[in-house]
Structures are given as C-alpha cells and as structure tokens.
Amino acid sequence: MPPPRTQGKALRQRLAELRGPGVPAKALDARALAALAANPGCSRRAILDGAGVNKAALAGALGSPSAFGQSQFALTRGNAFEAKVKADGGAELLRLVHEKLDRGAEPPAGASVPDLSAAGPEGRAARTALALREATAAAGTWTLLDHPMLALDVAGSPAFLEPDAVVVHPDGRWTVVEIKSFPMLDGSADPAKVGAAARQAAVYVLALEEVAARLDPAPVVRHRVLLVCPKDFSNLPTASAVDVRKQRAVTGRQLARLTRVQDIADALPEGTCFSPELPTAELTSAVESVPATYAPECLSACELAFHCRTRSREAGAVTALGRSVRAELGGLTTVEDVLAAARGETGDPEDPAVAALRRAARLRAEALGQEAAPCR
Numbered sequence: 204m205p206p207p208r209t210q211g212k213a214l215r216q217r218l219a220e221l222r223g224p225g226v227p228a229k230a231l232d233a234r235a236l237a238a239l240a241a242n243p244g245c246s247r248r249a250i251l252d253g254a255g256v257n258k259a260a261l262a263g264a265l266g267s268p269s270a271f272g273q274s275q276f277a278l279t280r281g282n283a284f285e286a287k288v289k290a291d292g293g294a295e296l297l298r299l300v301h302e303k304l305d306r307g308a309e310p311p312a313g314a315s316v317p318d319l320s321a322a323g324p325e326g327r328a329a330r331t332a333l334a335l336r337e338a339t340a341a342a343g344t345w346t347l348l349d350h351p352m353l354a355l356d357v358a359g360s361p362a363f364l365e366p367d368a369v370v371v372h373p374d375g376r377w378t379v380v381e382i383k384s385f386p387m388l389d390g391s392a393d394p395a396k397v398g399a400a401a402r403q404a405a406v407y408v409l410a411l412e413e414v415a416a417r418l419d420p421a422p423v424v425r426h427r428v429l430l431v432c433p434k435d436f437s438n439l440p441t442a443s444a445v446d447v448r449k450q451r452a453v454t455g456r457q458l459a460r461l462t463r464v465q466d467i468a469d470a471l472p473e474g475t476c477f478s479p480e481l482p483t484a485e486l487t488s489a490v491e492s493v494p495a496t497y498a499p500e501c502l503s504a505c506e507l508a509f510h511c512r513t514r515s516r517e518a519g520a521v522t523a524l525g526r527s528v529r530a531e532l533g534g535l536t537t538v539e540d541v542l543a544a545a546r547g548e549t550g551d552p553e554d555p556a557v558a559a560l561r562r563a564a565r566l567r568a569e570a571l572g573q574e575a576a577p578c579r
C-alpha cells in the first residue's frame with residue numbers, strides 16, 4: 204500500500220493549501236466541535252473544519268449564504284444575562300452550583316475568583332491550568348473561574364475553547380457551567396436547545412479532562428454540568444443539572460475520527476482548494492469533490508446547509524427528508540428508488556422497507572379509489 208501523501212507537518216501544509224494562499228485558519232470553537240459531532244458521517248464538514256476553512260465565507264462565495272448564527276440582539280441579551288448571573292463575585296452562580304450539584308458541601312461563602320488574564324490564547328490556557336491546579340490544592344474552598352481558556356487537541360492542532368465558567372468544588376472536583384439566554388419554563392427548557400448546550404458543554408468537559416490528566420493525582424471532572432437560564436419570562440437565573448456522559452462519549456469518538464482528516468485530504472484531487480476567492484464554478488467543484496451527508500438538522504448547525512440542501516434535493520437523496528426517514532428506507536437512497544419500489548417496479552419484495560412501501564402504496568390507492576400498481 205502506498206504511504207499516505209500527508210503526515211504530521213505535511214498534513215498541516217496540505218490543510219493550508221486547502222484553505223488557499225494567505226487565508227488564515229478559522230479557529231474551531233466548542234459550538235463548531237459540537238456541531239461536527241452531531242453529524243459525524245459528513246466528510247465535507249470534517250475536512251473543512253479540520254482545515255480551518257471559514258464556512259460562512261465559503262457559503263457566500265458558493266452563492267448560498269448561511270443564515271446561521273446568533274443575532275446581535277440575542278448576543279447582547281445573552282451577555283447582559285451572563286453578567287447578572289456572575290455579579291457579586293458569582294455569588295448567585297455558586298449558590299446554584301451548590302443547590303443543584305453539591306448540597307452536601309459547605310455553602311459557598313467568600314469564593315475565590317482568580318484573575319485569568321494573560322497574553323494570547325496560549326498564555327490564557329496556561330494561566331487557567333495554573334489556576335485550576337492551585338484551586339484544587341486549596342481543599343475546602345470554592346473557586347469560580349470566569350471565562351477560563353482551555354486547549355483541546357483537534358486533528359493535530361490546538362482548538363482554544365472558552366466556557367462561560369468552571370467551578371472548583373471544595374472536594375477538588377471541577378464542574379462546567381453553561382449560561383444560556385433561552386428561558387427555562389416551569390423547570391424545563393426547549394429540549395433541542397438543551398441538547399445543543401449539552402453537546403457544547405461536553406466539549407468543555409473533554410478539554411478540562413486533558414488539563415486534569417496532566418495533574419497528579421488527576422482531579423475528577425464532573426460529567427453533570429450546570430445549565431443556567433432565565434427563569435420563566437423573567438431575567439432571574441435558574442439552573443438545572445445536565446448529564447453529558449452520552450454527548451461526551453459521542454464527541455470524544457468524533458474527535459478521534461477527526462484525526463482521519465488526513466484520509467479525507469489524501470482522497471481529494473491534487474490542487475483542490477476551498478478559497479472563497481476562487482470562481483464559483485471551481486469552488487463548487489472542489490466542495491462537491493468531498494462527500495456530504497445532508498440532513499435537515501444541518502440547517503441549525505452548519506453554514507453550508509443551504510448549499511448542501513440544494514444539492515441533496517437535486518440528487519433526490521432521501522437524507523433531505525430527515526435521518527429517521529433515511530433509516531426506515533434501508534438501502535433505498537433516492538426518492539426515485541423509493542417511488543419505483545412502491546410502484547412495484549424495482550426492489551426485493553422480501554425487503555421489509557420495500558414491502559412496507561408497497562403496502563402503503565396499496566392503502567393510498569384504495570383511499571383515493573385508484574387502482575394499485577401491480578406488484579412484481
């Protein structure tokens with residue numbers, strides 16, 4: 204077998220070529236990593252994220268600008284809520300951590316809030332690691348790390364991540380805190396939004412575990428995170444403990460897969476480039492050279508969603524109808540295949556998906572008073 208074309212430093216060089224000359228790498232954040240984990244089968248997203256391509260700029264250059272992202276209003280409201288939650292040295296935030304996650308500990312009075320400022324993301328990550336070590340050693344006290352900086356190795360290069368807060372408990376365990384501006388009504392919030400927050404928090408848990416692994420003994424990073432939201436329609440904070448074990452496991456597996464960015468890069472034609480400066484036709488052909496697995500969920504998670512949705516519909520791919528529909532249809536991958544199987548023109552009658560389609564077609568014909576197509 205020939206050796207892979209790209210390894211280590213050569214891979215980084217190859218990924219820089221994919222971005223285009225002089226195009227800086229876009230840093231991955233926890234939201235991007237969590238979204239990547241939500242569609243683990245998509246090679247297109249994996250290589251674009253792995254190469255640090257700015258997908259919003261790419262989508263614009265392809266003629267399908269993304270509608271993805273938070274409005275300025277939502278950002279301002281979120282920042283104001285977060286400031287309220289962290290006021291007075293994080294007293295309310297720490298009270299919620301104590302109430303929801305650690306009732307057996309001493310109530311958090313006079314918690315320490317270390318200064319984490321330093322030059323550059325590397326400096327801030329080092330400062331955070333030091334603060335975590337010192338807080339863990341200071342047993343019996345509560346410590347709040349406001350916007351710590353964590354580094355997570357992704358495809359051979361560090362992604363810098365900034366959780367809203369990390370709390371060190373008196374027993375030395377660490378908890379991730381996510382502060383969101385969507386409301387919690389009667390103690391529960393929109394499950395889709397909670398799921399997205401849990402996936403994001405799981406990325407922070409993984410990054411914290413990398414810091415913990417460098418300490419001896421390694422502190423415990425709790426897999427139950429604290430989600431803080433406005434209570435009902437007020438701006439008073441309330442919170443819920445969220446178990447992110449599943450999301451952590453899925454994201455961890457997907458990040459391990461990301462090291463195979465090398466395999467995807469090796470399979471691309473020589474000269475492939477995703478620079479938004481390229482003519483649209485050339486760029487489209489580069490993007491289409493990487494397989495994608497579009498699903499409606501992409502609309503809320505990936506900047507390329509409109510482009511991929513158009514292509515998926517043009518190809519008649521059943522994935523455009525949703526992952527659950529796709530799973531029900533077994534080996535039938537296009538709408539044309541599905542209709543032909545339903546009409547009895549193709550497909551193995553023993554195949555449960557084909558049998559169900561033909562039965563559905565017969566029922567539909569009966570309901571409409573039509574003659575059903577003969578089954579073959």
Ligand code: SF4
Pocket residue numbers: 242245247248495496497498501505506507508509511
């Ligand atoms: S929108 Fe396209 S590139 Fe993004 S995850 Fe979905 S299929 Fe992949």
